[in-house]
Amino acid sequence: MMMAPIAPPGTPHVPVLLAPLLRAVAPVSGTWLDGTFGAGSYARALLDAGAARVIGIDRDPEALERAAAWASAFGERLTLVPGRFGDLAAIAAAAGAPALDGVVLDIGVSSMQLDQAGRGFSFLRDGPLDMRMSQSGPTAADLVNRLPEAELATILYEYGEERASRRIARAIVQDRKAAPFTTTLQLAGLLERLLPRPKPGQPHPATRSFQALRIAVNDELGELARGLAGAEAALAPGGRLAVVTFHSLEDRVVKRFLALRSGAAPRGSRHAPETPGEAPGFELVTRKPIAPDAAEVAANPRARSARLRVARRLDTPAAPVDPRALGLPRLALEGLA
Numbered sequence: 001m002m003m004a005p006i007a008p009p010g011t012p013h014v015p016v017l018l019a020p021l022l023r024a025v026a027p028v029s030g031t032w033l034d035g036t037f038g039a040g041s042y043a044r045a046l047l048d049a050g051a052a053r054v055i056g057i058d059r060d061p062e063a064l065e066r067a068a069a070w071a072s073a074f075g076e077r078l079t080l081v082p083g084r085f086g087d088l089a090a091i092a093a094a095a096g097a098p099a100l101d102g103v104v105l106d107i108g109v110s111s112m113q114l115d116q117a118g119r120g121f122s123f124l125r126d127g128p129l130d131m132r133m134s135q136s137g138p139t140a141a142d143l144v145n146r147l148p149e150a151e152l153a154t155i156l157y158e159y160g161e162e163r164a165s166r167r168i169a170r171a172i173v174q175d176r177k178a179a180p181f182t183t184t185l186q187l188a189g190l191l192e193r194l195l196p197r198p199k200p201g202q203p204h205p206a207t208r209s210f211q212a213l214r215i216a217v218n219d220e221l222g223e224l225a226r227g228l229a230g231a232e233a234a235l236a237p238g239g240r241l242a243v244v245t246f247h248s249l250e251d252r253v254v255k256r257f258l259a260l261r262s263g264a265a266p267r268g269s270r271h272a273p274e275t276p277g278e279a280p281g282f283e284l285v286t287r288k289p290i291a292p293d294a295a296e297v298a299a300n301p302r303a304r305s306a307r308l309r310v311a312r313r314l315d316t317p318a319a320p321v322d323p324r325a326l327g328l329p330r331l332a333l334e335g336l337a
Contacts, residue, residue, distance in 0.1 A: 015041035035085030086226030105185030160212030
């Protein structure tokens with residue numbers, strides 16, 4: 001049978017690690033949940049691969065509006081729900097699917113969000129300094145213009161791993177006295193002036209700061225921790241969890257969660273004796289993350305940092321994981337408290 005297009009014609013999005021993901025979770029059947037629906041590429045591919053039904057969640061109202069033009073072709077096989085994937089267990093239950101056969105999460109910002117200047121995610125396009133995935137709540141401009149210097153520096157360091165965080169925060173606070181930051185290029189210009197010009201192959205000077213602000217605006221790491229716990233609660237025995245991440249902060253959280261819940265985490269030493277734990281909830285399908293091959297990176301440079309991890313749900317009760325064991329930054333832990 002010929003596979004349908006992975007995204008509707010004209011959709012400015014290329015799904016990352018789609019073929020390796022489908023191989024890792026095969027065979028596909030039953031009810032799946034796509035917690036980061038976006039352009040619907042993973043959802044459509046899962047339906048074509050054999051899923052009886054896919055529940056698609058997205059907090060971005062524009063994503064669901066775009067899907068309305070083609071989603072009806074799948075009838076009851078595709079259910080679209082506005083919401084956050086951190087609430088996926090409750091959303092799945094409300095949609096009549098308390099025991100899922102699979103969960104797919106593609107973490108981070110989507111190509112459509114990056115490419116729309118008006119959304120304010122990109123330092124390469126001039127637009128309002130927004131960065132809200134849900135288009136509600138405080139914007140990146142609100143954080144940049146209102147937070148004290150120390151809090152700004154903490155966000156840049158913990159969420160962007162920016163070594164010049166204090167210097168950047170000091171410059172932001174100084175510049176905003178003359179005029180508030182309102183656009184992406186205004187902030188990017190400050191970062192370009194402040195930081196060394198990158199050498200060939202190095203990221204743009206604004207990369208880490210824009211990542212940090214985006215994560216803070218959308219509580220992305222807290223959402224990831226809640227989503228992983230929700231997936232364990234919602235998956236039926238034998239169900240698969242597949243997570244695609246794009247930077248080390250995300251991948252570390254997923255890696256540690258799966259290690260802890262599969263029994264693969266360190267089990268103590270003479271300095272820290274082993275303590276009794278819960279029965280494992282997952283079996284690792286991928287011992288190491290799957291990265292895109294050279295052909296995929298050449299076709300889609302945004303895929304170069306992507307990593308895929310897959311695990312299979314065991315027939316054991318779901319168990320809580322201490323967020324402190326996931327390697328979350330302090331700011332994210334405070335949001336989960």
